[in-house]
Amino acid sequence: MSVGNSSNDDGHGVTELGYKQEFERTLGNFHTFAAGISYISILTGTFQMFYFGFSVGGPANWWSWPMVFAGQLMVALCFAELSARYPVAGSIYNWSKKLGNPHVAWLAGWMMLVASIVTVASVALAYQITLPQIADFFQIAPDSAVNAVILGSVLIVFSTVVNAWSTKLMARINSAGVFIELIAAVLLVVLFAFEIVRGPQIVLDTAHKGDGVTLGYFGAFLVGSLASAYVMYGFDTASSLGEETVDPRKNAPRAILRALIASFVIGGLILLLALMAVRNINAPELSTIGLQYIVIDVLGSGLGKVFLVAVAIAITVCILAVHTAAIRMTFAMARDNNLPAGSWLAKVHGKQRTPVRPAVLIGLIAIVLLVVNIGQPQIFQLVTSIGVVLIYVAYLLVTLPMLIARLRGTWPGKDAPAKGFSLGRWGLPVNILAVLWGAGMAINLGWPRSEVYNPTPPFHWFLQWGAVLFVGLVAAVGFAYYWFVLRHKSGVLADHAAEVPAVVAEEAV
Known part of the structure; x- marks a missing residue:
């Protein structure tokens, strides 16, 4: 594996895909790293999902964190290679298009777009489990579901305005938030370390969670591993900002890998030391409130609330990053006329060169999804x-x-950049592991378990089978619309197509 100096072609790979450069290249190395790590969001993910993993798998569920990291690292290494070649907006969509065919690429982009919009809404709900614990002022409505929608909507409006106004502003806020999040996460690790009351062997305690479960504790562990799987993704965002990044063929691969590795190390330590520091490992609050309870329990309400403020900041920049990724995916597909009203959505506005319309549309859809929670x-x-x-x-x-x-034998291809990130001879085994991991985890995530998809009454078969039905519906309906409507007019819109050099045009004539 190696990272060399990036190629300085005029489009940094954009022209190879048939697009002209439309964004300003203002984002540096830390900006791209911050985009990837804020999407993963160590504090947001661990604080939002700890209770679920613990309730299903007990302390031993900690091992799902390194397991998911190992699998996602294989995927990230593949993405690092691709980002060195094609650091473009809508990375998942464009990579699939170059590697496979436009039909598979559309499906990949569509699924990523739907998932990103849903994620904007779901992460916004994390305010409800954090802000009211900081101050009663944030409990605006007596009903928790209504209050979650109010707080989440305010956050989404903020993200919409920032993303629509300026990429520079988004990057500055995101970078500042990530800096605070990283400092808070490291301090949390240190403070937990000073308060430990038991040894690391706690991660071997299954708490009898496998009793009566199909496959015993392994079955419980597979369910609990979803808590880690729900956190460690989104690192590809670093490449999706490639058209706005300085020297992207060098910065994007490094940002992808650094974001994932940093999240694994710091997040893993927080989870481990939290288990070692909590006063009562059998406290029922661990399975209902989660890490928020441990922070207050170990550090006290005063200092604990300071860290909850850091969690709130992490949630804020996480929303910014997810929203940004969804905007870039919308723009990338729209400029290929692969979304309804493609030319309208692909418009880049203003002096700051931002896709305002996708930002507003995604924000509105996310707020509508929030209302469903009521x-x-x-x-x-x-x-x-x-x-x-x-x-x-x-x-x-x-x-x-x-x-x-x-x-x-068609990868990396004759048009691969002379210098950049490469897995070399490790490429094939890493790629095989990435595919096996991805397929296995997709099956594990979508398996129709009542404890995941229908944990509380009323119990309905369609809720338990919701993953299979919903994913199938999104894929079938979306692809049918593409096949019968969009594909007949698909192609790079004239306003976004790369200009053909005069010499090339003369030779063609």
Whole structure:
């Protein structure tokens, strides 16, 4: 594996895909790293999902964190290679298009887009489990579901305005938020370390969670591993900002890998030391409130609330990153006329060169999805869980065509940049592992378990089978619309097509 100096072609790979450069290249190395790590969001993910993993798998569920990291690292290494070649907006969509065919690419982009919009809404709900614990002021409405929608809507409006106004502003806020999040995460690790009351062997305690479960504790562990799988994705965002990044063929691969590795190390330590520091490992609050309870329990209400403020900041920049990724995916597909009203959505506005219309549209859809949470929390929980399944399937629609290309001997191809990130001889085994991991995790995530998709009454078969039904519906309906309507007019819109050099045009004549 190696990272060399990037190629300085005029489009940094954009022109190779037939597009002209439309965004300003203002984002540096830390900006792209921050985009990837804020999408993963160590504090948001661990604080939002700890209770679920612990309630299903007990302390031993900690091992799902390194397991998911190992699998996602294989995917990230493949993406790092691709980002060195094609650091473009809508990375998943464009990578699949170059590796496979336009039909598979559309499906990959569509699934990633739907999942990203759903994720914007689901992450916004995390405000409800954090802000009211900081101050009663944030409990605006007495009903928790209504209050969650109010807080989440305010956050989405903020993200919409920032993303529509300026990429520079988004990057500055995101970078500042990530800086605070990283400092808070490291301090949390240190403070937990000073308060430990038991040894690391706690991660061997299954708490009898396998009793009465199919496959015993392994079955419980597979369910609990979803808590980690729900966190470690989104690192491809670093490449999706490639058209706005300085020297993207060098910065994007590094940002992808650094974001995932940093999240694994710091997040893993937080989870481990939290288990070692909590006063009562059998406290029922661990399975209902989660890490928020541990922070207050170990550090006290005063200092604990300071860290909850950091969690709130992490949630804020996480929303910014997810929203940004969804905007870039919308823009990328729209400029290929592969979405309804493509030319309208692909318009880049203003001096700051931002896609305003996708930002506003995604924000509105996310708020509508939030409203579903009022009175129908089971439906919303189902949809948000399935959003993660869609992301893993979208990733698989990149790594699988990449593996086929390797087996056919067409990767990396004659037009690969002379210098950049390369797996070399490790490419094939890493790619095989990435495909096996992606397929296995997609099945695990979508398996019709009542404890995941229908944990509370009323119990309905269609809720339990929601992942299979919803993913199938999104894929079938979306692809049918593409096949019968969009594909007949698909192609790079004239306003976004790369200009043909005069010499080339004369030779063609």
